[in-house]
Amino acid sequence: EDSDGKNDASELLSTFIPDVSIGERLRVLKALLRRTETGTAAPIIAAPLHALLSPCPEPAVLQQESLTLTCGTSFSMEALVEWLLTHGFQNTTAVEFPGEFFARGGLVDIFAIDWERPLRIEFFGDEIDSIREFDLETQRSLKTLDSISLGSFTTLLDALHGGVPLTAYLSAPQTLFFLLEPENAQLQGRRFYQAQENPETLFSPEEILREVMKFQFFSVSSIGTAAFGETYSLSMESVERFSGEFSKVCGELDRFGIGQTVYVLCPNEAEKTRLQTIFGETHLAKRNGIRYRLGTISDGFRLVSSRDMVISSSALFRKEEVRRSAVAHKTADRLGDGSATTRGNTQENDSAPSTKTIDSFTDLQEGDFVVHVSFGIARYRGLKLLEPLKSKNQTPPSISRPLSHASETLSASVGSTSRMLQGRKALAPNANGAEEHMVLEFRDEVLVYVPTSKIALVQKYICGKNVEPALSPYGGKSWGKMKEEVAESVKELAGEMLETQAARLSRPGISFPVETPLQKEFDAVFPYSETPDQLKAIDAIRTDMASPRPMDRLLCGDVGFGKTEMAMRAAFTAVEAGFQVGIMAPTTVLVEQHLRTFRARMATFPVTIESISRFASAAKQKEILKQTAEGKVDILIGTHRIASSDVSFRNLGLLIIDEEQKFGVRIKESLKKLRSTVDVLTMTATPIPRTLHMSLLGLRDISSLETPPADRRAIETHVVRSQPQLLRNAILREIDRNGQIFFIHNRVRDIQDVADTLRQIVPEARIAVGHAQMTERELEQVMLSFVNHEIDILVSTTIVETGLDIPNANTIFINEANHFGLAELHQLRGRVGRFKNHAYCYLLVHETGILSEVAIRRLKAIEEFAHLGAGFSIAMRDLEIRGTGNILGTKQSGQIGMVGYELYCDLLDAAVRRLRRLPPRETVDVDVDLPVTAYLPHHYVPDMRTKMELYRRLSRLTRPAHVADFETELIDRFGKLPLQARLLLKLYRVRILAHQWLIHSIH
Template structure:
């Protein structure tokens, strides 16, 4: 019924390239920008592209991996898939095709225009099609031009057509009748399914339809010991089936997973796996950013500058301190400078060179992290000293429960599940933190752990911070556990007094296996028969008293804590061996595809967007962050969409009233929620896929990112409308923010901006608020460095030190602007050059630079050679290599090593004093091309 773009329109938004063909690079880049792709320094996510010289990287959402196109002039020399994390090429392709990222423009063509002559159309239940078509046309008449129903059906039936009707078709030509029966008798427990299959005659075949290969493998694992599989009477087929059937004539039974696992199957198209990029330190320095210099303190980064020191040309970071004092840091020592991240409100003064404030802050932070690391290790030791619960290995029931998960686990989920199960099976008490955004699959991981505990005879307590969230978790647990003999209870304000009494009695007697609730679960009147696992969602949102009560609950139980705040990789790594952390970083399908538009407030546009969402059975957020006129806004929305069920929610409502509004929205008893930003971020509402943010110019970029993140978590295309008052003049700052939110995908380059506050919040959540001041004083990255070394010291491990060898030799050694034009990519490469620890690392870096940016120019080759020389210098324990006057000067830290080197040079190397040695320079060593090989020969290197 809906008009679609014509074939010509579609072709104009589609491209196809082959190796060996010619393309115009400028027009290709223009096409990418016009069709919704974002130009970034390094491709990380679907919808991005990067252009460097003759290399074009593109990541289309249609592909499993991004693609690198290398050009020679205007000819495509090669097309290669490459890895997101390493940015290295993987395999060659002969050709690629891709489509626009933008929604297709409306057209007036018919869907049947795309059908081939010999295509066959399947029409199921013509009566229902006719009825639904009429209803749709009635609903959409006001805002959407549609084709006529009779016209569409005529076009469909003019071609090859097959009509399926349960009650017979009337007089429509040739009629075929299939004798089929329902398979209701299979619909029960797994045991019932087994016995029904076993009772079928020998001649019958049985097929189970699975939506993914992984699902089929899991089911086979559950059934492989069963005789029905041994007799080869059971097969698995890939495909979606809403319900099974018994085809009597063909002696075949086909079952859906709904029959096998007694649940409705969730149809899900095969997802393209887009790897998640781990949250790392922020290296994208921009001029004007605050930085932390490890020796001098907090300064302001002022850009990169080339300096020539006695023929040694190198790039330097310019850092400005108090009073305008500037320090030039060689780019090869970029490890001395870190981006300052200290929280939203942290605006520290610039440090005074030679002042005592920085030393004082650094010392205070060092003492704080030592105390905290010691406390964490003491807690860990105390935990390890007491016996934990050794839960039994996965049983047949556990395998059955795992197999009934309707999706394929993400790699991160699978890793987290394995780690948690291993924790639970050992006698070491589990205390694991599971981090991941809403919709990333934390609840399923927690359910696997809960089932394992119950299967071993223990009870499980699940605590969440709010009543609405408790209700949502309760429903999820009840539905997920429905086919197993597991009793799930709830303790929250939504449970009646009688129900709560029953749950309390069941917990004490052992009749209730899982209790889901708010802080009520930690009340003194809650007594467990055999508690084995406590699952806490967002622990930092509970008060001190509740936490103290939780500690007494946890004395002899396993603990799994869930957090929706991502834990930064730097902090994660610094806590290895102290706190067990699992990160879910793989984004769910279509999470990245929120279509964002910044528009003036127009009733017609809002009406069209609302009805598009309502017509697909969805729900809508309308965010208006002023309480005094929120009722007027809701009334206006009601005028625009009279049929919509609208509720209002804001922070000045009574708590129980707000809870009821949120619950109505969660349970789809209303269509549009007009609310302030009080709307809980933790709620998982797959049906809500359109959000309006009114007066979007009033919000910060991070807030806009978080608001947009509430939609687009599931398979439907999600829409975000940033609305601006039609009569308002938008300030340049607000315009830049709105442009950024529109241009960048949710987890693209703009994601780093929104994540900055989240990273600090993540650190505060994990380490405690008392550490936030120290993070603000010394910066987040340096704090993590101090913490890591404090942990290493307490565990009697050597501190982690950077390779620090100062080398000054004639010649140019830097990354030229025309080789790596993007400043962020360049700084990232410099930072990685300082982290090279082996000669293999250097070779990998050499190959990667060639792969990503093209043939290495001489200054880059020398930079890599100097990196290799630095590694060799560490073998001899040298701290500096300099060419001064007619001598090569070597500073050393180990006398025995320098004596050994002197012997190997047959006296050419002479020891001057307790810290330096020298070699007389051969003639012609002022030539940069000759000096490096000669220095290598002095150090006896090949």
């Protein structure tokens, strides 16, 4: 690697084979084959020794089993499908994961294991017309390719039962092997080998080392050894540690003599720019003695001959080096439309609606409960194509009466092509043209057909409780009364929030100075590259703090998404201006965690930080409170004790509340009074759903952190029978890398027995038990010991603290996982994988137990949805309700159960708009009943979930340009439009134009 951090072709050979990294492994092998064929620059392969233990397919086999496709060449679609099936790909109705393909019409979508993005192959007859990469989220094409090579999924798997080492791909005269710290590498390789369930399928570390020794070989070690032939000693020496304090670091750099150069390696461009700014005035910089390069280094060094020095940017401030990509994940936008912060902005967006599949409606399955806005709760019975009646006089005998038109807000009619049928005989209603209808079953087996043009009136019923709702009687008055009750309640809620906001804005607050040199310095030593969400959030927070009105901002984001850093920057802004900061957390363990985090982050700045908790003696607490009252404590962290009458601040300017919903009513009331006098920043670990976010516009100032850490990896998930050897191997693997383990067992009565069994299986592990029947002090002590890494395995019930951030815990076992719900399993799995390490989740089932079909489907789903962002696919509904309850309160959560989450948000949005005297949101409600057959045929869109999503999005379009964009997307994703689909889009254009011309129906 040269000084600019570039290399010829860096390739990563991952550690864990053959699971999620199988694609990366295959890309490396194919790169090596291309080098042999074309004579291109040799790649640099970086790998731990134990990554070389997995066998590879023979080069000739890999080359023979690969398939090359080129635009303009003859190759039939049938031949491609046959090749994919033969080589281990699975045929699905929508490509989501590597190893899947979807063939329809003249298109084949392929998610090849050795490609980072899925591919779309379009055929014209038996000729390949185009090859395109497409976005997995939007399903839209990205860029066109001339030619591709597809690797075989089965080839690598077959190699596990008799392959060759990686060295078979290397040419002895042209290959250099560097083994870093050989003793450590051999030890790690041996541990990895011994921890495998079937080590006989791997090469041993000794076998690999013998292969490696056949090449030009260099051992690189910090300690000299006589084991490897001739020794070269590099003329360099260690660098003395920098003090870490900004002003002192500048002085230390300036002591370098004329002619000496300091090379600072920065992990990203943002860090490089920051350091250039803050060190720009030093004498060393002015004489061009400090230079910045992109790259990372574990320890700095000085060249003896020139006295030049190379050091990492993190070492200057004595920060632990954390390697993180500056590229944000594409999952950033899954919960919303990308706007991370909102401050009373109610302007409508005229651009085309998002094409992302972010609606829980798309998961609708037959038998699910739904809410019809006008008629109440029903059960979805599928999608049915209804043909027009043959005779004008023909009347379905089981129709009791047509559905009447409703005239209330948010309650449009079902539509002219819908009828109510009594009993189970579903006959076609009288309509001019064929159209697909949703079949809804109300109480007493009353069936209602809702045309897809009215699909916007139907919502999936979500309430977050495992209780089946009662079906509404069709035509009864109870649904209308229930809706009126909820509407009145949300009107009160909206009015109360607006009143609170008005009171806050009428009082003068503190105008904090922002963007000061010291704040820039504080921001500069942040060891990561900020995500766009974080930059928008801190900008919004500081804008609020600079305003002469008290701030009241809600900051939403999961653990690890950067909430604490945002809070620390806000706190630093307040302290620099001479004000004190109070921080409230719901548990003592979180108080101690915040104390350690704040002290570490502000260690090089003159900030005094203390905490009051039960872990401190009464005398110590008394002294801290005395110093706080005297203004000697800048930041005080505590539980609800912060709001007690005996806690007095000399000059409180900012209050930060972590998870306010976990505090009691009395505490919340006292916080209400504080909100009108000081700046308040409230944090919650629950991502706020976009629908609720939009409903609260103008009521709360909200910032959402939706971008996950750039280096977070998918959690590898396995459903396995509980066996002692498997448990031991997985636990030792985690402990060997200095990690920790959660073991979830959700029965208190025998949890000690489970812990004793684990002690017998892994006697060398430190094990503790935590559950809700322990005293609060006992439980806190156990959790604190786990946080401090005094415990290797925490055996606990599901009381695992959701806000606790334990980056070392990267393996979780969920015992008797078949007894958990899908969302609960996903939330428990989310306790690991918080940091950059590869994380594992084992869903344990009884060694001999028989699982129900429902349990098998649930466990299979959680195992399959292990990719980043899978939380939306699995648990967004539950997270939405949890988020609603957290932000709006328990009473409102109960009312959501009455009408469903989405209708509740609609009612809240309507109430807010009326109170703010804003027009209602634009919807297109026009009945169009023309003698045309208009729908998406099954042969064109075979997947029912995808079809429902398309109908749903189509019903929300409000501009002709949106329809044109939608048509382009259909052609891109599914090929040439059939007649029925073309007519469907024309009908929607007619509906939109009629709406613009104030026409209510066309027949």
